[in-house]
Amino acid sequence: MLWYIGRRLLQLIPVFFGATFLIYFMVFSLPGDPIAALFGDRPPAPGVIEAIREQYNLDEPFIVQYFLYIGGILTGDFGTTYSGRPVWDLLVQAFPITFRLAMLALAFEAIAGILVGLIAGLRKGRLFDASALVVSLLLISVPTFVLGFVLQYFLAVEFSLFRTTAGPGAPIQDLVLPALVLASVSFAYIVRLTRASVADNIGADFVRTATAKGLPRRRVVTVHVLRNSLIPVVTFLGVDVGNLMVGAIVTEGIFNINGVGGTVYQAVIRGEGPTVVSFVAVMVIVYMLANLLVDLLYALLDPRIRYAK
Amino acid sequence: MSQEYTLSSTATADTSASAPLLQIRNLEVGFKTQRGFVPAVRGVDLTLHAGKTLAIVGESGSGKSTTAQAIINLLPGAGQVTGGQILFEGKDLTKLSSSAMQNVRGREIGYVPQDPMSNLNPVWNIGFQVEEAIKANGVAQGRAARTRTIEVLKEAGLRDAEDRLKQYPHQFSGGMRQRVLIGIGLSSRPKLLIADEPTSALDVTVQRTILDHLETLTRDFGTSVLFITHDLGLAVERAEQLVVMYKGRVVEAGPSAEILANPMHPYTQKLVAAAPSLASRRIQSARRPETTDHLDISSVGAADDRLIARADARESGTHQDLIRVSNVSKVYNIRKGGFKTDQLKAVDDVSFAIPKGTTMALVGESGSGKSTVAKLVLQLESVTSGSITFDDRDVAGLRGKELLNFRRRVQPVFQDPYGSLDPMYSVGNTIAEPLVAHGVGDRPSRQARVRELLDQVALPASTVNRYPNELSGGQRQRIAIARALALKPDVIVLDEAVSALDVLVQGQILNLITDLQAELGLTYLFITHDLAVVRLVADSVCVMQKGRIVESASTDDVFDNPRQAYTQKLLEAIPGAHFQFGR
Numbered sequence: 001m002l003w004y005i006g007r008r009l010l011q012l013i014p015v016f017f018g019a020t021f022l023i024y025f026m027v028f029s030l031p032g033d034p035i036a037a038l039f040g041d042r043p044p045a046p047g048v049i050e051a052i053r054e055q056y057n058l059d060e061p062f063i064v065q066y067f068l069y070i071g072g073i074l075t076g077d078f079g080t081t082y083s084g085r086p087v088w089d090l091l092v093q094a095f096p097i098t099f100r101l102a103m104l105a106l107a108f109e110a111i112a113g114i115l116v117g118l119i120a121g122l123r124k125g126r127l128f129d130a131s132a133l134v135v136s137l138l139l140i141s142v143p144t145f146v147l148g149f150v151l152q153y154f155l156a157v158e159f160s161l162f163r164t165t166a167g168p169g170a171p172i173q174d175l176v177l178p179a180l181v182l183a184s185v186s187f188a189y190i191v192r193l194t195r196a197s198v199a200d201n202i203g204a205d206f207v208r209t210a211t212a213k214g215l216p217r218r219r220v221v222t223v224h225v226l227r228n229s230l231i232p233v234v235t236f237l238g239v240d241v242g243n244l245m246v247g248a249i250v251t252e253g254i255f256n257i258n259g260v261g262g263t264v265y266q267a268v269i270r271g272e273g274p275t276v277v278s279f280v281a282v283m284v285i286v287y288m289l290a291n292l293l294v295d296l297l298y299a300l301l302d303p304r305i306r307y308a309k
Numbered sequence: 310m311s312q313e314y315t316l317s318s319t320a321t322a323d324t325s326a327s328a329p330l331l332q333i334r335n336l337e338v339g340f341k342t343q344r345g346f347v348p349a350v351r352g353v354d355l356t357l358h359a360g361k362t363l364a365i366v367g368e369s370g371s372g373k374s375t376t377a378q379a380i381i382n383l384l385p386g387a388g389q390v391t392g393g394q395i396l397f398e399g400k401d402l403t404k405l406s407s408s409a410m411q412n413v414r415g416r417e418i419g420y421v422p423q424d425p426m427s428n429l430n431p432v433w434n435i436g437f438q439v440e441e442a443i444k445a446n447g448v449a450q451g452r453a454a455r456t457r458t459i460e461v462l463k464e465a466g467l468r469d470a471e472d473r474l475k476q477y478p479h480q481f482s483g484g485m486r487q488r489v490l491i492g493i494g495l496s497s498r499p500k501l502l503i504a505d506e507p508t509s510a511l512d513v514t515v516q517r518t519i520l521d522h523l524e525t526l527t528r529d530f531g532t533s534v535l536f537i538t539h540d541l542g543l544a545v546e547r548a549e550q551l552v553v554m555y556k557g558r559v560v561e562a563g564p565s566a567e568i569l570a571n572p573m574h575p576y577t578q579k580l581v582a583a584a585p586s587l588a589s590r591r592i593q594s595a596r597r598p599e600t601t602d603h604l605d606i607s608s609v610g611a612a613d614d615r616l617i618a619r620a621d622a623r624e625s626g627t628h629q630d631l632i633r634v635s636n637v638s639k640v641y642n643i644r645k646g647g648f649k650t651d652q653l654k655a656v657d658d659v660s661f662a663i664p665k666g667t668t669m670a671l672v673g674e675s676g677s678g679k680s681t682v683a684k685l686v687l688q689l690e691s692v693t694s695g696s697i698t699f700d701d702r703d704v705a706g707l708r709g710k711e712l713l714n715f716r717r718r719v720q721p722v723f724q725d726p727y728g729s730l731d732p733m734y735s736v737g738n739t740i741a742e743p744l745v746a747h748g749v750g751d752r753p754s755r756q757a758r759v760r761e762l763l764d765q766v767a768l769p770a771s772t773v774n775r776y777p778n779e780l781s782g783g784q785r786q787r788i789a790i791a792r793a794l795a796l797k798p799d800v801i802v803l804d805e806a807v808s809a810l811d812v813l814v815q816g817q818i819l820n821l822i823t824d825l826q827a828e829l830g831l832t833y834l835f836i837t838h839d840l841a842v843v844r845l846v847a848d849s850v851c852v853m854q855k856g857r858i859v860e861s862a863s864t865d866d867v868f869d870n871p872r873q874a875y876t877q878k879l880l881e882a883i884p885g886a887h888f889q890f891g892r
Contacts, residue, residue, distance in 0.1 A: 203385065203386075204427065205422060205424060205427040205428045206427060206428050206429055206430040206431075207430075208383055208422070208428075209420070209422050209428045209429070209490070209493075210430070210441075211383060211414065212381060212383055212414055212415065212419075212420035212422070212494075213414065213415045213420075213441065213442040213445060213446075213493055214411060214412070214413075214414040214415025214416055214442065214445050214446050214497070215411075215415075215441065215442070215445045216411060216445070217407070217411075219441075219445070223433075223441070224430050224433075227432055227433075228430065228431075228432055301432060302431070302432055303431070303432060303434070303477040303479070304431055304432075304477070304479050
C-alpha cells in the first residue's frame with residue numbers, strides 16, 4: 001500500500017514539470033508586451049524598461065526563463081507580479097477561499113446527491129424517481145449563471161435568507177448560497193449516477209442472497225447495495241474536486257468572491273506569466289492529490305482493487 | 310452441532326411424522342412485463358416431508374427456480390404469486406407480512422444459490438458475510454457469533470476457517486465459495502434448505518465433494534432439502550422424490566429412481582433419453598456414409614494415388630494427423646507487486662495428435678490447462694516451448710497472410726453463447742463477419758452463404774435479421790457454430806461449447822456437430838470438463854491434470870478401462886454415473 005502511494009506521489013513530478021512548462025510556454029507566447037502594458041499611454045524612461053526586463057529575466061531565451069522560474073519555485077520564491085506584489089500573497093489569499101467554497105459544494109452534492117439517488121434507485125419507475133430525473137435534467141441544462149442570478153435574487157434579495165454577496169474574507173455563512181449554486185450541476189450528475197448504480201445493484205445475485213439470509217431490508221440496502229453502488233460515485237467526486245476548484249469563476253463572479261478563478265482570469269488578461277503558472281501549478285497538484293485520494297478510497301471500497309496489483 | 314446453540318425453532322420441530330413440512334398447492338406465479346402479464350408457474354403442486362429430499366428438474370425457463378424463489382418470496386421485482394398456497398408447517402407463506410417472511414428466511418428456510426461467483430458480495434470479507442447471517446437470525450451475538458462463524462465454515466468444509474475469515478470472495482475458488490454459501494444457508498439450522506442448482510457452476514469432482522458434504526450435513530441435522538437442478542443424474546442420485554417441470558407445470562412426480570427408469574410423460578422421456586451417461590455410445594451421424602472407404606472410382610488414377618497415400622500412412626503409423634502438438638509448454642509470468650514475478654506453468658510438456666476427420670476430447674477440471682491448450686492451438690497465445698504443427702507446418706512462426714490463412718482453416722466456438730456474440734450485430738452480420746474479414750466473395754454471395762450456413766445449423770432463414778438477445782442459448786450456440794463454419798475450416802476448436810446448455814439443447818448441438826463432421830469432414834478439438842459428453846462425440850480422449858496429460862487413449866478404452874486413478878475419479882464423479890436410465 002505504502003509502495004503504491006509512493007509510486008503515485010513520484011508520478012506528480014513529471015506531471016508537475018509538464019504542466020508548468022506547457023502553461024509557461026503558452027503565457028510566454030501570448031501577444032503583447034506586458035511591460036509596455038504596465039505603463040499605459042505614458043511612455044516610460046528608456047532605462048526603466050531595460051531595468052524591468054532585466055529584473056524579470058525577460059531578455060533570456062524562453063527555456064532559461066522557465067528554469068530560472070522553476071528554480072525560484074523550488075526554493076520557495078514564487079516571484080512577483082509586474083506591479084511588484086509577491087505571487088505568494090495572492091496564492092495565500094485566493095486558495096483558502098476557493099477551497100472552502102469547493103469543500104462546501106462537495107459536501108452538499110455528495111450528501112444530497114447520494115441520498116436522492118439512492119431513494120430514486122430503490123423506487124425506480126415511481127413518482128420520486130421520475131421527479132428526481134426531471135429535476136436533475138433541469139439542473140444540468142440551466143447554465144450556472146442563470147441559476148446563480150435567480151437564486152441570488154429570490155433567496156438573498158427578496159427573502160433576505162442569505163447575504164447577496166460574500167463579505168470581506170468570505171466567511172463560511174456567506175458561502176452557503178454560492179456553494180449551492182456551484183454544486184447544482186454535479187449534484188444532478190451524482191443523483192443520476194447513484195440512481196443507475198443502485199438500480200443495477202439491487203438486482204444483483206448477492207443482494208438476493210443477503211435477503212435470503214434473513215437480513216432486514218434496511219441492512220440489505222445500506223450494507224450490500226449502497227457500498228457497492230458508491231464506487232462510480234467516488235470516481236466522479238474525485239474528478240469534481242478539481243472542477244469545483246477551477247470552475248468556480250462564474251459563481252465567484254456572481255457573488256463577488258475573491259477566489260482562484262477571478263485571480264487567474266485577471267492574471268491571464270494582464271499576461272502575468274509567474275502568477276498564472278504558480279496558480280496552475282498549485283491546481284495541478286490539488287487535482288493529482290484528489291485523484292490519489294479517490295484511488296485510495298476506491299481500494300477501501302473495493303477489496304478486489306486493493307489486492308490485485 | 311454444539312449444545313449451546315439451541316434454537317427456538319427446534320423445540321416445535323417435532324410435528325407428527327405424517328404432516329408434510331412443505332406443501333405447495335396449485336401455485337401460480339407470473340411476471341409483469343411491458344407486453345402484459347406473463348405466467349411462469351401455472352398450478353404447481355408438490356409435497357416435501359421432514360428430513361426428505363426432493364428435486365425439481367426441468368430445462369431453463371421451466372419455472373423451477375421461480376417456484377423455489379416464490380417459497381421465501383425472493384422473486385425479482387416484477388414477479389408475484391397470483392394464486393395457490395405455500396404451506397410451511399401448516400402456515401401459508403404467501404400470506405406472510407414482509408417482516409414475518411424475514412424471520413422465516415435464513416432461520417427456518419435456508420437458501421443456497423446457483424452461482425458461487427456472483428452470490429457473495431465482493432466488497433465484504435467472508436467472515437463478515439457469514440457472521441451477519443448468524444447475528445440476523447439470532448443464533449449468537451458478539452464474540453459467540455465469531456466463534457460460531459468459524460464453526461459454520463468448518464462444518465461446510467473450510468478447514469483453515471480462522472485464517473480465512475478476513476479474506477474476500479475473490480480470493481476463494483468457486484468450490485470454496487460454494488462451501489461458504491452452503492455454510493450460510495445452514496448456519497441457523499433451518500428445517501428446509503432450498504438448493505438452487507448449487508453445483509452447476511462447478512467441476513464434476515468438486516461437485517461430488519460438495520454434494521456429498523451437503524448430504525452428510527443435512528442428514529446429521531435432519532434438514533429437508535429442495536434441490537433445483539437440470540441434471541437428471543444429480544437428481545436421481547441425491548433426491549428420493551422427483552418433480553419434473555415443463556413450461557410452468559408439473560408433468561410428472563414421484564420417486565426419482567422410478568421416474569427415471571420408467572418415464573411416463575413424453576417430455577420426461579425426452580429428458581431421460583438426452584441425459585448423457587457413461588452407458589451412452591458415440592453418436593453416429595444419420596448422414597455419415599456407410600463405409601469409410603468411400604472411394605471415387607470414376608477417375609482411376611486419383612483413386613490409386615489415394616490408396617497409395619493411405620497405405621503409406623498406415624505403414625508409417627501416422628493417420629494423416631492434421632494437428633500435431635509436440636512437447637508444448639506454456640509459462641505465464643505473474644506479477645506479485647513490486648518487481649517480483651512468479652512463474653505459472655499452465656501447460657506442461659503436452660503432446661497429442663488429431664487425425665484428420667476425427668474428434669479428440671481434452672478433458673480436465675478447471676485450472677487443468679485445457680483452455681490454454683485451446684488458445685495455443687488457435688494461436689491466440691504463443692507457446693513457451695515445443696511445437697504445434699497444422700498440416701505439417703509449424704504454426705508458431707506464422708505471420709501476416711500465412712497467419713490469416715491459418716485462422717481461416719482453424720476456427721473456434723467458445724463456451725458462453727451469451728458473451729461470444731456481439732449484441733449489436735444481427736445474426737446475418739455475425740455469420741458474415743469472417744467472410745468480410747477475409748474478403749471472401751461479394752455481398753450477394755455472402756448473403757447466399759449465410760443462408761446456406763443457417764440451413765446447415767438447422768435455423769430458419771428468417772433468423773438473419775434477428776439479434777442475439779432475441780434468441781435462446783441453444784440458438785445462439787448454433788449461430789456461433791455457423792460463424793465458425795463460414796470460412797469452410799478444416800478444424801474447429803470447441804472450448805466447452807455445450808457446457809452452458811440444458812440437456813435437451815446440448816443433445817441437439819452434439820447431434821449437429823456430429824452430422825457436420827460427417828458431412829464436411831471436419832476435425833474437432835473438443836474441450837470439456839464433462840466426461841459424459843465426451844463419450845457421445847469423441848474418438849479419442851486426453852485427460853489433463855495440472856497442465857499435464859495423464860491419460861491418452863481411444864474413448865472406449867478410457868471409459869471401459871481407465872488406467873489412471875485420476876481418470877477413475879473423474880468418471881466416478883459424474884452424477885448418476887452408474888444409473889441405468891430408461892430409454
